Structures are given as C-alpha cells and as structure tokens.
Amino acid sequence: MEWDPTQFFRGDSDSPPAPFALLILNHPINEKAYDVLQKHAMITVCVDGGANHFYEMMKAKGRENSHIKHPNIIIGDLDSIRPAVRTHYESHGVNVIYHHDEYCTDFTKALRYIRAHVDEILPSTSTTTTTTTTAITNETQHPPKNDNEKGNDLTILILGGLGGRVDQAFSQIHHLYSHSTDTTPESTQTRNKTGHLYLISEESITFILHPGRNIIRTPRARCIPSPSTPTPTPTPTTSKNTKQTAEEKEKEEEEEEEEGTYLLEENVGMIPLHGIERITTKGFQWDVEEWETVMGGQLSTSNHIRAEEVEVRCGGALLMTLELAGRFKRVI
Template sequence: MSVAETALFNPGLFLSEADLPADCIPLPDLLILNQPIASFYVFSRLWNHTNYRICADGGANRLYDMFDGALEAQREAYLPDAIHGDLDSLRDDVRAYYAALGVEVSQDPDQYSTDFGKAMNKISSKHASTTSQRETLILGTLAGRVDQGLGLLHEMIREETRDPLLRLWLFSESSLSFILRSTHNVIRGTASSGLFTENVGLVPVFGPAVITTSGLEWDVMDWETQMGHQVSTSNHIVAEEVHVQANAPILFTVERAPLNAGATVRAWK
C-alpha cells in the first residue's frame, strides 16, 4: 500500500449481528489463542463472520472449556477447522474430542516460532493464490503476562509487514486493536454502530511516528509521538469518521461496549 492511498477501517462489521457486506471476499479467518475467552457473545459473532477457524495449540482447550456448564449442548456446533502448533499445551481429552469429530490436528515442532506464528503460517497457506486484501480476527488478550502481550504486538506487525494484503484485528477482553499503517487511515462507524465506547488510544508501540488526526476530542497536527515521550492515550472519538495520517505504523485501540445476550447497545455522542 502506497502512502498516497487511503486505508479504510470499519471495526463494527465483525461484531454486528448483520451479515458482512457482499464485497467482503474472502471472508475473514478466525485465530483462537491460548487465552481465556471472555465473552461467548463476542466469540459467537466473530465465529459467524468467518470462514476458516483455527486454534493455536492450547487455544483448543479454551474453546472446549468455554462450553462447560450451560453451553455444553452447543459445543459440537462450534468445531474449528484445525488445531495447530507444537501441541505441548493441548490436553489429551480435548485432542481426542475434536479429532473424533474430524477436526484436523497438526503439529509443527519448530522451537524458533510461537504457536501464533505457526497458526498464521497455516492460515497463509490457505491464501497462497489470494491477490485481494484479507482479514484475520484474533481472539486473545493483552492482559496477563506483559512479555506475552508485547510479543503478540510484535508478531502482529511482523505478519502485516510480511504480507501487505493482510490485516489483523485483535479482540481482547474489553478492546479492539489494529495497526494503522504509514498512510491516510480512516476509521468509520464506531459511534453509529453502538458497539464501542468513545475511549480510544493511538499508541506508537512499533517506534516513533508523526501523526495528524481529526475526529477526536484532542486532535493533533504533525505531532511527534513516541514511547517515553508523548502518547495519545485516553482520547475520545467525537465524530463518525476518525482520520489518522501517520508516517509510521501505530496501534489504534478502541474500547468495546458491553455485549451480552439480549443487550441493546446505543450509540453515544
């Protein structure tokens, strides 16, 4: 993507109850990491908007365990296409359950890559001939161990750098995070969808950047941002479109509104 192009983002598409637009081809992939799944309702909406679903090693444990108790009858309706990784975290009972139902279980013993990287390689192999933009939704977390959270951000920028056609969306316990590249970025629909709060951060975790914004309560122009210096966290979205011009990749993170069974979410102003 050249700097002259505009990158469009519509974060609400994947959390909406409505079908994805007809031009969303190919459908996104879903990567489930070995971290607690905080909300079945968020999970199920992501699942319904994706075509290929893969668990990174112990992510299969998390998927299986989510259906303990009241949801147990639904477990068989949510079978992943594959479980992939070094398989050192996959429980025997979980492996046996999914394998018996035809789920592919494959092992990559490489100790120089993480289960995230292994799973992404498997996803990429499914799209070897794809020449259009593709999306991967990641169900994970930035909470817990700090080193693992930072490592996940590192792997996200690595994967997007390797494949300019790839866009990653990280759905954590309370936020949605994605990478804005060195271009004019337009984020649409966070207010009207009712799926997000106004709280947003633009964090230069990948290195120093200069940004210009519009649509935020505290907009900036040609603003130098760098970890250890000045960073736009705890900002507020005040417009239907947010524009961010950046000369280097930055992390855009927006807080999700609560999403529960039967809940009605309303747009804020």
C-alpha cells in the first residue's frame, strides 16, 4: 500500500494532487490547512455543526457572502447547525440535507454521502468539463487544472481537531479506523472508487496503515540534526564579530526562506489499535524489526523521519500520525 499524505499541501509549482473531497467536522477549523486545501478540493461537505465553524471562519475574513467560498453540501440531523447559519446557506443555494438516523453519526452520514456520489464528484475523463450532477447543487468548486490528476479514486480529507474533549478525539479516531478497515459488502460497494482517508487536525495528519507493507512518501520533512558542538561563549563586540553578526543575519534569512519549503516536521507516531502488533520500519531515526507494540506496553511515539520515503510493515491496522510543518498548523 502506498501513501502520499503531503501531496495536498504542495505548492502550485508541483503537480496537482489526486482528486479529493474536503469534509468539515463540527470542530474549530485549522484555517492554515484549509486555505491550502480548498484550492484543489473537488467538493466541500460540512457535517452539521461544521457549517457553524465554516461560516465563522469566512465571516472573519469578510467572505461569508462569496459564492465560491460556500460549502457544496451540509448534511446531518441538523441539531447542531445554528438556524441563522442554515438560513444563510440555503439562501445562497447550498444543499442542506436532513438525514435522521439514530444509529448513524453525522460523520458517517457525510462520508457515506461522498462515497455514494463519487461518480458525480470526480472530474469527467472526457474532453468536456460540464457538471453532470443535480444532487450536488453547486458546481464543483475547483475543477482540475489539467488532465494530469493522479489516480481514478477520490481521496477524502477530514478537517477536525483532536484537541478539546478526549471522548470526541477518540470518536474521530474510531471513525477513521472503522471507515478505513470496514470490509462489509455495503461498505466495499460504496467505497470502490474512494481512496485513502486522512484526518487533518490542529498539528498533524493521521491515517490508518493497512496490514502488510506500507510505503509513505515524506518529502521535505524538517530533519533537525543532533547537536554536535557546544554553543561558543559570547565575546566582546569587535569588527570581526560585527562581520559574524551579518553572516548570522544572512543565515537567519535563508532559514526563514527555507521554512516555507517544509511540508512536515520530523516527528511521527505509530499506534496499535487492535491488540498486539509487530512492526518493521525503514527510514526513521530509530528503525525496528518485528518490534512488539501494544497499548499498555511499548509504543512508538516521537520517532523521527530520516528519508524522503519511509516504510512500515505491520500485521494489522496501525494508526500513523505525522506532524505538519509549522506553517500549516492551526493558530490557537
């Protein structure tokens, strides 16, 4: 299984990412991540109260009435969306779908909706660029720039936090796990054209590795070298030190410019979700072979990326979380 989680954060000079849908949960939005992701999203779906956060984000920017800044769909049992927000988006033609099912969370309802309409969301392979769906009332916000989009599947990016209430954070991990590993006939049929699921929180991008060999692309990760020499003791200012200060200033400016190229920090974690796992890794600072990990025992947290491409072998589903570069983190 191959994973390329940072493709959605690369600049316009890079090749376009694989087609993806953006799903907004009922949680404060990582605006820095959203600003990058919305440029290429095929569709934006708000989960019930997620529309409140979306509206407030746009209102703060003075864009709440901008047609191209509206979500395509709002779906759920609609017990969390504020009446004024619902009225606002309905008046702008946004499709607000009431879906009442006590045995199904709004997260699941939104995910199933996306998977059921994947043929309408994905760009046509023909030379025309017309929109063929009426179920999605708004036209696709951002059609592909060219025909070089990668893959025929629709990846789903989920914007939601893992901060705040602990039970809600576990609920999001639970949904990510269950919808990534569900092999029931119904689930298999509805996701036959959907690709990976990624959860993008305040500081990280998280996904569920599949059993077997997983190759994860990790380009442009900030690898912090271990300190090799002690910091020199400051000396009184001289003409030589003035020259050194200028050189240091130039180095700082270069570092600031380089800061804008990072996609990831070096930190990574791999958490077993279903009993004991044995993992083998390559491309990390601390690689292991057939290493046993289990909740309550040994856990692989705060390992460091040391390659443009890393490998993880596991026997079952394994949660992997990568730390986003500082420029993509939510400011709290």
